[in-house]
Amino acid sequence: MSIATYTRRELMVVAAAREIRDGEVVFVGMRLPLLGFGLAKATHAPHAIGLFENGVIRDRPAEQFIYTMGDPPNIAGAIACLGLIDVMSLLQQGRVDVGFIGGAEIDPLGNLNTTRTRTRDGVVRLPGSGGAGDIASLAGRTVLIMEHEPRRFQPKVAYVTSPGHFPGRRRGGPATLITTLGVFDLQGGMFRVKTLHPGVSLQEVQAATGFALEAATNLATTQPPGDDELDFIRHADPEGFWTGDTMRS
Amino acid sequence: MSIATYTRRELMVVAAAREIRDGEVVFVGMRLPLLGFGLAKATHAPHAIGLFENGVIRDRPAEQFIYTMGDPPNIAGAIACLGLIDVMSLLQQGRVDVGFIGGAEIDPLGNLNTTRTRTRDGVVRLPGSGGAGDIASLAGRTVLIMEHEPRRFQPKVAYVTSPGHFPGRRRGGPATLITTLGVFDLQGGMFRVKTLHPGVSLQEVQAATGFALEAATNLATTQPPGDDELDFIRHADPEGFWTGDTMRS
Amino acid sequence: MAFDQLIGAGAVARVIAAWVGNVAGGSGYAFRRAFEHGIPRPLAMEDHSNFSVGLALKAAAMGVPYLPTFTGFGGDIVRDHPRIRQLADPFGGPDVLAVGALRPDVAIIHVQRADRQGNAHLWGNLGLTVEAAYAARRTIVTCEEIVPEEVIRSDPNRTVIPGFLVTAVVEEPGGALPSSVQGYWRRDFQPFLDYHRTSRTVDGLTAWLGQWVLEIPDRRTYLERLGPQARERLAVRDQRLAAAANFAP
Amino acid sequence: MAFDQLIGAGAVARVIAAWVGNVAGGSGYAFRRAFEHGIPRPLAMEDHSNFSVGLALKAAAMGVPYLPTFTGFGGDIVRDHPRIRQLADPFGGPDVLAVGALRPDVAIIHVQRADRQGNAHLWGNLGLTVEAAYAARRTIVTCEEIVPEEVIRSDPNRTVIPGFLVTAVVEEPGGALPSSVQGYWRRDFQPFLDYHRTSRTVDGLTAWLGQWVLEIPDRRTYLERLGPQARERLAVRDQRLAAAANFAP
Numbered sequence: 001m002s003i004a005t006y007t008r009r010e011l012m013v014v015a016a017a018r019e020i021r022d023g024e025v026v027f028v029g030m031r032l033p034l035l036g037f038g039l040a041k042a043t044h045a046p047h048a049i050g051l052f053e054n055g056v057i058r059d060r061p062a063e064q065f066i067y068t069m070g071d072p073p074n075i076a077g078a079i080a081c082l083g084l085i086d087v088m089s090l091l092q093q094g095r096v097d098v099g100f101i102g103g104a105e106i107d108p109l110g111n112l113n114t115t116r117t118r119t120r121d122g123v124v125r126l127p128g129s130g131g132a133g134d135i136a137s138l139a140g141r142t143v144l145i146m147e148h149e150p151r152r153f154q155p156k157v158a159y160v161t162s163p164g165h166f167p168g169r170r171r172g173g174p175a176t177l178i179t180t181l182g183v184f185d186l187q188g189g190m191f192r193v194k195t196l197h198p199g200v201s202l203q204e205v206q207a208a209t210g211f212a213l214e215a216a217t218n219l220a221t222t223q224p225p226g227d228d229e230l231d232f233i234r235h236a237d238p239e240g241f242w243t244g245d246t247m248r249s
Numbered sequence: 250m251s252i253a254t255y256t257r258r259e260l261m262v263v264a265a266a267r268e269i270r271d272g273e274v275v276f277v278g279m280r281l282p283l284l285g286f287g288l289a290k291a292t293h294a295p296h297a298i299g300l301f302e303n304g305v306i307r308d309r310p311a312e313q314f315i316y317t318m319g320d321p322p323n324i325a326g327a328i329a330c331l332g333l334i335d336v337m338s339l340l341q342q343g344r345v346d347v348g349f350i351g352g353a354e355i356d357p358l359g360n361l362n363t364t365r366t367r368t369r370d371g372v373v374r375l376p377g378s379g380g381a382g383d384i385a386s387l388a389g390r391t392v393l394i395m396e397h398e399p400r401r402f403q404p405k406v407a408y409v410t411s412p413g414h415f416p417g418r419r420r421g422g423p424a425t426l427i428t429t430l431g432v433f434d435l436q437g438g439m440f441r442v443k444t445l446h447p448g449v450s451l452q453e454v455q456a457a458t459g460f461a462l463e464a465a466t467n468l469a470t471t472q473p474p475g476d477d478e479l480d481f482i483r484h485a486d487p488e489g490f491w492t493g494d495t496m497r498s
Numbered sequence: 499m500a501f502d503q504l505i506g507a508g509a510v511a512r513v514i515a516a517w518v519g520n521v522a523g524g525s526g527y528a529f530r531r532a533f534e535h536g537i538p539r540p541l542a543m544e545d546h547s548n549f550s551v552g553l554a555l556k557a558a559a560m561g562v563p564y565l566p567t568f569t570g571f572g573g574d575i576v577r578d579h580p581r582i583r584q585l586a587d588p589f590g591g592p593d594v595l596a597v598g599a600l601r602p603d604v605a606i607i608h609v610q611r612a613d614r615q616g617n618a619h620l621w622g623n624l625g626l627t628v629e630a631a632y633a634a635r636r637t638i639v640t641c642e643e644i645v646p647e648e649v650i651r652s653d654p655n656r657t658v659i660p661g662f663l664v665t666a667v668v669e670e671p672g673g674a675l676p677s678s679v680q681g682y683w684r685r686d687f688q689p690f691l692d693y694h695r696t697s698r699t700v701d702g703l704t705a706w707l708g709q710w711v712l713e714i715p716d717r718r719t720y721l722e723r724l725g726p727q728a729r730e731r732l733a734v735r736d737q738r739l740a741a742a743a744n745f746a747p
Numbered sequence: 748m749a750f751d752q753l754i755g756a757g758a759v760a761r762v763i764a765a766w767v768g769n770v771a772g773g774s775g776y777a778f779r780r781a782f783e784h785g786i787p788r789p790l791a792m793e794d795h796s797n798f799s800v801g802l803a804l805k806a807a808a809m810g811v812p813y814l815p816t817f818t819g820f821g822g823d824i825v826r827d828h829p830r831i832r833q834l835a836d837p838f839g840g841p842d843v844l845a846v847g848a849l850r851p852d853v854a855i856i857h858v859q860r861a862d863r864q865g866n867a868h869l870w871g872n873l874g875l876t877v878e879a880a881y882a883a884r885r886t887i888v889t890c891e892e893i894v895p896e897e898v899i900r901s902d903p904n905r906t907v908i909p910g911f912l913v914t915a916v917v918e919e920p921g922g923a924l925p926s927s928v929q930g931y932w933r934r935d936f937q938p939f940l941d942y943h944r945t946s947r948t949v950d951g952l953t954a955w956l957g958q959w960v961l962e963i964p965d966r967r968t969y970l971e972r973l974g975p976q977a978r979e980r981l982a983v984r985d986q987r988l989a990a991a992a993n994f995a996p
Contacts, residue, residue, distance in 0.1 A: 025662055049662045053797055054874045057660045059615075064747060067936055068770045070872035072747035072929050076987060079617045079650065080657035083873040085560075085805055088798040089632070092561035092817060095663070115794060115823070116782075125782040127768035127775065129824060133796035137818045138561075163821030170817065170841060274911055298911045302548055303625045306909045308864075313996060316687055317521045319623035321680050321996030325738060328866045328899065329906035332624040334556055334809075337549040338881070341568060341810035344912070364545060364574070365533075374533040376519035376526065378575060382547035386569045412572030419568065419592060562815045562843060563836045587812045588832040589847050594811065598838050610992070621904045621992050645990075653989035655870045655905070681993030736995035740902035741894075743859070743870050744930030746985035 006225050008180045009243040010233050011197055012145060013039060014225040015178045016100065019143045023047040024097040025090075027135050030069060031242045032145055033100030037061070039232050051096060053131035055082040061236065088131075091138045094171060099139035101132040105157045106146055108211050110164025110174030110186045112136065113157040129161045136162030141175040144186070148179035153209040165189040181205045183222055190214065195222040255474050257429045258492040259482050260446055261394060262288060263474040264427045265349065268392045272296040273346040274339075276384050279318060280491045281394055282349030286310070288481050300345060302380035304331040310485065337380075340387045343420065348388035350381040354406045355395055357460050359413025359423030359435045361385065362406040378410045385411030390424035393435070397428035402458040414438040430454045432471055439463065444471040499693055502526035505541065506703045507711070512542040514600060516551045523694045528703055537700065545575050552626050554581060554600035559632035566594035605634035608674040609658070610682060612639050613647040616664025619656045621740075622680025628658045636665040640673040642682050652745065670717055675724070675732065684732050686724065748942055751775035754790065755952045756960070761791040763849060765800045772943045777952055786949065794824050801875050803830060803849035808881035815843035854883035857923040858907070859931060861888050862896040865913025868905045870989075871929025877907050885914040889922040891931050901994065919966055924973070924981065933981050935973065 009032060016036030020026055022045040028037045037050050038061035050058045052069040057080040064073035075081050090096060103112030104126050114126050136142055142162075146152060165173045165188070174186040182196040182205055193205060193215035206213050225233070237243045258281060265285030269275055271294040277286045286299050287310035299307045301318040306329040313322035324330050339345060352361030353375050363375050385391055391411075395401060414422045414437070423435040431445040431454055442464035445454060455462050474482070486492045501518045504510050506528030519526045532541035546554070553565040566585065570576035576584075581598040607627050612618040618639045620627065631637045637659065644667065650657060661667075676686035689710075696702040714720050721728055750767045753759050755777030768775045781790035795803070802814045815834065819825035825833075830847040856876050861867040867888050869876065880886045886908065893916065899906060910916075925935035938959075945951040963969050970977055 049660070054872055056654070056872070057657075067934060067939075070874065070927070071934050072745075072871065072927050072983070075654060075871045075929055076745045076747045077651045078654040079615075080660045081654035081871065081873065082657075083877060084797060084801050084875050085878065088801065088818070089560040090663075092798075093559070093632075094561065111822075123783050125779045127773060127778075128764065128766045128794055129796040130766040131797040133765075133822055133824055134798040134818045137796075137820060137822070160821070160823040163819075166821035169821060298909070303623055305623070305903070306906075316685060316690075319625065319678070320685050321622065321678050321734070321994075324622045324680055324903060325994050325996045326900045327903040328864075329909045330622065330624065330903035331906075332628055333548060333552050333626050334629065337552060337569075338809040339912075341549075342808070342881075343810065360573075372534050374530045376524060376529075377515065377517045377545055378547040379517035380548040382516075382573055382575055383549040383569045386547075386571060386573070409572070409574040412570075415572035418572060562817070563838050563840045564815065566811045566813065566815070568811070583837040585834075585837055588834055588845050589812050591812045596837050619990075619992070621902075622994065624904070649990045652987065653870075653992075655873070656989065656992065681995055684996070734993070734995050737993055738901065738995040740905065740989070740992040740994060741868075741898045743868070743902075743905065743989040744983070744986055745871065745989060746930055746983050746987040747933070 006230055007240070007243055007245050008197065009245070010225055010230060011222060012178050012180065013233055013243060014229050015183050015222060016143060016145065017043065017229075019176055020045045020048050020098060025049045025051065025095055027051050027053070027091060027096050027099030027139055029100045029102065031102070033143075035233055035236050035242065036100070038236055039229060042232050043229070049079075051087045051090065053084060053087060053134070055084055055087050056080070057082070057087070065237065065241070088134055091134060094140065096138070097140045098143060099135035100143050100145060101135050101162055102145045103132070103162060105152050105154050106144065106177070107154050107157045107164070108191045109166065109189060110144060110177070110191070111157050111160045112144060112162040112164070113159045115159040115161045117158040132162045136164070139172050141172050144174050144177040146177065146179045148181040148205070148208050150208050150210055153211065155211045181208060192216070193219060195220045197222045198224055255479055256489070256492055256494050257446065258494070259474055259479060260471060261427050261429065262482055262492060263478050264432050264471060265392060265394065266292065266478075268425055269294045269297050269347065274298045274300065274344060276300050276302070276340060276345050276348030276388055278349045278351065280351075282392075284482055284485050284491065285349070287485055288478060291481050292478070298328075300336045300339065302333060302336060302383070304333055304336050305329070306331070306336065314486065314490070337383055340383060343389065345387070346389045347392060347424075348384035349392050349394060350384050350411055351394045352381070352411060354401050354403050355393065355426070356403050356406045356413070357440045358415065358438060359393060359426070359440070360406050360409045361393060361411040361413070362408045364408040364410045366407040381411045385413070388421050390421050393423055393426040395426065395428045397430040397454070397457050399457050399459055402460065404460045430457060441465070442468060444469045446471045447473055499526070499690060502528045502697065503693070503707070503711070505529050505532050506538070506697060507707055508538040510541065511539070512544070514544040514546065514551065516546040516548045520694045521690055523691075527697045531700070544580065547575055550575065550582065550597050551600070552629060553597040555602075555626055555629040555633040557597065557599035558601040559629050562599065564596040564598045566596055568594060570595055600633065602630060602634040604636045604638065605630040606638045606640065607631050607659070608640045608679065610641065610679065611643045611645045611649065612641040612667050613645060613650045613661070614667065615647070616659070616661030616667045617647070617650045617657055618659050618664070619650060619653065620658040621656065631659045632663065637663055638666045638668065639664050640668040640670045642671050642673070642679060644669045653743065672717060672721055675720070682734055684734060686728070686732050748775070748939060751777045751946065752942070752956070752960070754778050754781050755787070755946060756956055757787040759790065760788070761793070763793040763795065763800065765795040765797045769943045770939055772940075776946045780949070793829060796824055799824065799831065799846050800849070801878060802846040804851075804875055804878040804882040806846065806848035807850040808878050811848065813845040813847045815845055817843060819844055849882065851879060851883040853885045853887065854879040855887045855889065856880050856908070857889045857928065859890065859928065860892045860894045860898065861890040861916050862894060862899045862910070863916065864896070865908070865910030865916045866896070866899045866906055867908050867913070868899060868902065869907040870905065880908045881912065886912055887915045887917065888913050889917040889919045891920050891922070891928060893918045902992065921966060921970055924969070931983055933983060935977070935981050
């Protein structure tokens, strides 16, 4: 299977799905993690449970495409539809195994910034934390998802919206980072290339990263999506709203 | 109408009803206050709202006799059936105008004891606070309901389950005490006879009270129940379970 | 009443509660004997109000060490309480009371229906049921009916606890008797009166425990022993259905 | 998106939020212009995570000055935050963060149905709706339908707010459009995309506000302007009814 047959975002969905173990309780986000959760359920993790920060708990993907987690198809057929405080309380209790978050900027400790940054033109305001800061603080582990661009990979993020590894952390922290170029191991405060996406060189990744990367000598390649996986993704996102080649945000 | 035509408990129900103003939010207990709430709704306070500590909110009495506030007839036809924390939160917010509580012992500051006391035979254990301590702490004002017996009226209660007036109180406190003998004004830390039930003398009340009472020189008599009021009560408690002449607890 | 029976059976070393008694009459005699005389064994007691014990469970459910409250000031419950501390308000307001988290080893909740995964629908009286179910280390759901999962998923807002928090699900119709279950069972009041009368003496309690607990192998026998017409007398036959709620997306 | 529109219209001096953007694409351009350049007026921003702003509302709903949490440690949101303080745990555990109460002047919630007293049934997505309704000084309920009071009373567990907390009730079918209402309206996604594109410039935003706000005298006109087939396209016609729940006593 050649790289032309799937998009990078489809590959990222597959990589996200692989981070979910069967039976786990997953704090699901929108976009790629949502597709990853559905894919994991359909393949190796049929017993995974998905929590959404608005209060929804599902054990199967929504029957129709959803733009937000509050859209009616995400409620219809849910196990439970509680309030935000209820699911955040479960997160705070330590009942959530893994959560997915994205960011506009990342640093070597896995700190994510989605609040505000500074460019040559001045301050740039971003939308803010949403639930990301909570998932970063309280989930058993987190999987981070990013566009891999030099300006996004900073030695120190301008603002820590979603805390990464820090001294005195009681629980969790970033475990894995999935980008448009590869998969990275962030456990325990490291930042190490784990696999490179097909056709991507280590030099390319390093050039797109604003700090020095660690890497194993014999780097594996990210396992490409299988046909079944692609079928699932394209059924779930038929217009490529999230997985097409043009990024929407 | 002679005193023989109604019981003391029926009179107490009527006195309790009169403590509810129209449109008020009332933390209702079981037994006499429950009947008083229904009576007030049926007469001068049609817009009163009743909260029960188990989470039930009603704007009309239950259609059938109930033994506990969780009994199905108290839920059927309720405005809302929430949880205990929800209604206690409304109480703590200051959204409740008046609450009713009973006690085994009372002292001149309106402190009530329903936890434990001491007799010649040793310690006597009582059931405990239930919601009474919360209503005493947090309601806009409280109306207390008691059997009037010397051993129950103590200079100092053995245990303060439901706090009365105390320095630094932020809100509320006992406003009125209704007993088997009369009605008392407890506002601002006083303890003054307001009305004596028909046929009861001040001497009799003082003899049944373990501390000195204040009283106006020209004491009024508690207004006896009218026929409509008695009709209501006897319809609501047809077997005299709560309002018969034999006390059940 | 259940508290009192467990205490009388010698199964309880420590009670954490706001109220221990019998809805039929007030006093719990076995509780009194244990507290006052150590019969059948000494009893440690942690007194609460309804709100404070509710907040203790809620704190555990939310995954925090305590919750602040204003209930209890001026009373003896909070004095030298092992789970309650007075704290300054960091925002400069009046002091609060911190109620420490209470995490039960096991919670047993009875609901109308659940699916095989333990996703449970409960309606009617809630009290502290949901808080207890979330707070406990293990939660057992007993239900009137195990239903197909589509029944639960038809109304996710009715789900009070998601199955991934549930250790075991038990189908046991009438499992809450002699207490009521909205839409399924009326309260059977006679057993409360009988127990109250019988449990006045140790001998009476022993006989009661023999007749109603030790000799009862299963729920069917219990229902039979309640009398030949028990089911007919107690089962709800009327229908007062909740207004339709459409979850179509 | 509503945040962004209010900001763009110059109606907002201060935002307290976890996320300000557009579900269609991320950035809220009016928010960015106000934050970055003070256009049309300077904007004070109090950043939160979803959980912390939820706890701030919940604290107000519970009537306490703050609620404790572990969310936010290690991140910049809680650093020098006007509403968040680090506190020692009085029970000797690790420090907590205290999130101060947030009491909105007004909350506006849209529900499926309410009676004339404001007792409101809501199902589907909850998020922080209930907390906001309880926390606010004044709460306005808008609804798809004003229903007879018996409809609300048929299912008291579905009542999310009792009418005595409600300042006003407004019957406004489609009042949440272009957002969805479970069982009544689908999300109309195009307006989110259109607004996102148009609001990129001040001129675009001004035109948009003219067309969609200032020239719209009522909701009927709004629905007409959405297009002749808007109602047909967006109104939910299917039925997926909640399983029956019997409230008969």
